[in-house]
Amino acid sequence: MRNTAYKYLALLLSPALLFGQTERLTIDDLLGAGGFGRGGEGLLSPDGKYFATQERGQIALKPVEGGPAKLITHSQEPKSELQWSHDGGRIAYISKGDVWTVEVSGGDLKQLTHDPAGPGDPRGATDHHPLWNPNGKWILYQSGRKGFNELYVVGDDGKEEKLLAATEIYEGDDVIANTAQDKGDAVSSDRFDPNPSWSPDGTRISYTERSRQFFSGKLKVLVFDQATGTAGASIDLYTAKNDPGGAWAVNTASWSPNSSKLAVILQESAWDKIWLISSKGGKPQQLTKGTGEDENPVYSPDGKWIVFTSNRDLAEERHLWLIPSSGGAPRRLTHLSGNESAPQWSPDGTKIYFSRSTALHGPSSYVAETAATGEAHPLEPVKDSKYEHLGINPEVVHFKSKDGLVLVGILYKPSNFQVGTRYPTVIWAHGGPEGQVGLSLSPWSLFLAQQGYVVLEPNFRGSTGYGERFRNSNVEDSGGGEIDDIAASVKYLVDAGIADSKRVAIGGGSHGGTVVANAVTKLPDTFAAGIEMFGVVDRALFLQYTNRNSKIRWETKMGGPPEKKPAVYRKANILPDVTRIKTPLLILHGEQDPQVPPQESAEFAAELKKANKEFIYITYPHEGHGFQQREHRLDSYERQLAFLDKYLKP
Secondary structure, rough: OOHHHHHHHHHHHHHHHHHHOOOOOOOHHHHHHHHOOOOOOOOOOOOEEEEEEEEEOEEEEEEEEOOOOOOOOOOOOOOEEEEEEEOEEEEEEOOOOOEEEOOOOOOOOEEEEOOOOOOHHHOOOOOOEEEOOOOOOEEEEEEEEOOEEEEEEEOOOOOOOEOOOOOOOOEEEEEEEEEOOOOOOOOOOOOOOOOOOOOOOOOOOEEEEEEOOOOOEEEEEEEEEEOEEEEEEEEEEEEEEEEEEEOOOOOOOOOOOOOOEEEEOOOOOOOOEEEEEEEEOOOOOOOOOOOOOEEEEEEEEOOHHHEEEEEEOOOOOEEEEEEEEEOOOOOOOOOOOOOOEEEEEEEOOOOEEEEEOOOOOOEEEEEEEOOOOEEEOOOOOOOHHHHHHHOOOEEEEEEEEOOOOOOEEEOOOOOOOOOOOOEEEEEOOOOOOOOOOOOOOOHHHHHHHHHHOEEEEEEEEOOOOOOOHHHHOOOOOOOOHHHHHOOOOOOHHHHHHOEEHHHHHHEEEEEHHHHHHHHHHHHHHHHHEEEEEEEOEHHHHHHHOOOOOHHHHHHHHHHOOOOOOOOHHHEEEHHHHHHHHHOEEEEEEEEEOOOOOOHHHHHHHHHHHHHOOOEEEEEEOOOOOOOOOHHHHHHHHHHHHHHHHHHOOO
C-alpha cells in the first residue's frame, strides 16, 4: 500500500519550503499539467469573429474580441478535431471515433459515419481529421476502420460515403492495393498518416502516399468531382528520397489561395525548408534557406505571404516568421521569448493569431499585427502560472560528447542552488528518439528541481532541431553514440561541480526508456538509480510485436532486418548483458501498449530476476503508450519520486 499521507508530509517539509518559497508544486499539479492540448483559443471562424474551442467536453464559441463563451453542444461524449464549414454555419468534429456535425446556432448533433474501430494500432483505428470541402456538401476524413489509413468523403447529410484513396494495403509483405480502384483484401497493415488538404477551389486533394518502398512519401494531388464525390486521376508531385533514419516524411502541404501552388517542407538541403511546387507538377523551388528547421507554412488570404514556425534564431525555441511567397528575406513576426505555434490568419490578412508558451507557462492566445512592427499581445490577460513562482529558471547548456560532437541540454537547478554544493542529479532522456527538449514547460523536471534535485534533459544525437545530419547520426547505432552522449551529460555536471557523482539517476519513457536500459547496462558504475518506462531492450523482439509503421521505420533506422544486420541489432539488445547491471531499476509499462510491446519490459524483468538484480516491475492495465488514467499517473509519479528519494537521498 502507498503511504500517501507520509509522502505529502515529506513535500511540506522539503528544503525549498523551509527557505521561504511561496509556491509549491504537488503531484496533483502534475496530473493536470499534461492537458494543454492544441494551445491557444481554438479554431478561428471563417468570418474571424469566433474561436471554436472545447470547454469541459463541449464545443464552445468564444468571441475574438473577448467575452463569455457560448456552448453549442451539451452531450457527454468527448469531442475533438473541430473544423468549421466554409460558410461558418456548422462545425464538424470527431466523437466516439466517428464524424459528427453541429449547427453553430445550436440544435441536434448529426452523426455522419458509423464505423467500428479497426484492427491494429488503436490510435489510428477510427475515423479522424474531418475537413470540409470549400464548396460545402462533402467532408473529407481519414479512417482506420480496416487497420490502415484510407481517405473517404461523406456527404454533409450522412447519406453518401465514398472511398477516395488508401495509403497502403498489404497481403503479407506485398503491396496489393494503393488506390480506391484496387480491390485487394487488407490482411496486414497499420496507419500511415496521409496528411490531406483540400485545394481552395475544392476540385483537388493533396495527400502523402507512403509504403515500405517510399516510406518518406509521395506528395500526390487527386482530382475530385464535387458533383459525385468521386476521385479521378492523380499525379505524383514529389517523391521524397527515403530518409535513412526513417523519421522524416512529407507532411501536410499548404495550398496557395488560387490553388496554383503548394508550400511544403522538404529536407533537400539537409535542413527542413519551405519549397513551392506547382499543383500541376514540376521541379520544386526552394523558398527558405540557411540553417534552422522551418515548419508549418500557411499562406496569407491574398497569397502574398507565408507564415511559418522556425528555430533559426535559437534551436530550443520556435517563433513565427513571415516571408513573401514570391521570395525574399524572411522576418520574425514578434520579439517574444518562448515558443510560438498554431498560426491563423485573420480573414483580411492584417493579423495572425497564435499560441505562445514558455518554459514556465503553458499556452496562451496571442495576436500580432502583420505590419513590420513586431507588436504582439495576449488576447486576454495571461493567467498566472504556478511554475513562475518556484524560483527555478531552466537554462540552455552546451557540452561535448567524447567524439567532440557538441550537445545541448536544458538544465534545472533547485531554487536555493548554491555554487560549490554538489546535488543529487537526474538525467531525463526524451523519447523519439527524434524528440527535442527545449525552453518549453516540463512540469516533471520543475517538480524534481523543487524537491532539491538537479535535472538535465540532454538532446543526444538523433534529436530533432539540429539538422538532418545530427538527427540521423544514430542510424545503425542504436545504443551506441547516444549512450556516449548520456555519459558526457553526467561528466559535464560532475566537472562543473554541480552533480554528486555518487548520486546520479537516469529516467525516461519510450525511447527515453530505451536509453535508460542501455545506459545502466553499458555504464554500470555511473547511475545510482534508473527509471525505465515502456522502453525497448531488444530491438529484434520489438519488431515482432510493434505496429507495422513502427516496424518499417525501425528496420530503416537499423539498416535492414535483424538477419541482415546482426551486429547492429546485437548492440541494441541488452538482455544478454543484464549481468553487468548494478543500478536498481523501476520498470513501468502499459499492458496494451501498441508502440513498444509489453513483452519488452516482461523479458527485461525476467532476465533481471534470473540475474538476481534489484528492481521493481509494475504494469498498468488498459494503458497504451504512456499513462492516461488519473489513478495510474498518480501511482507512477509517486513511485518515481519515492524511488529517487530512496537511492539519491538515503
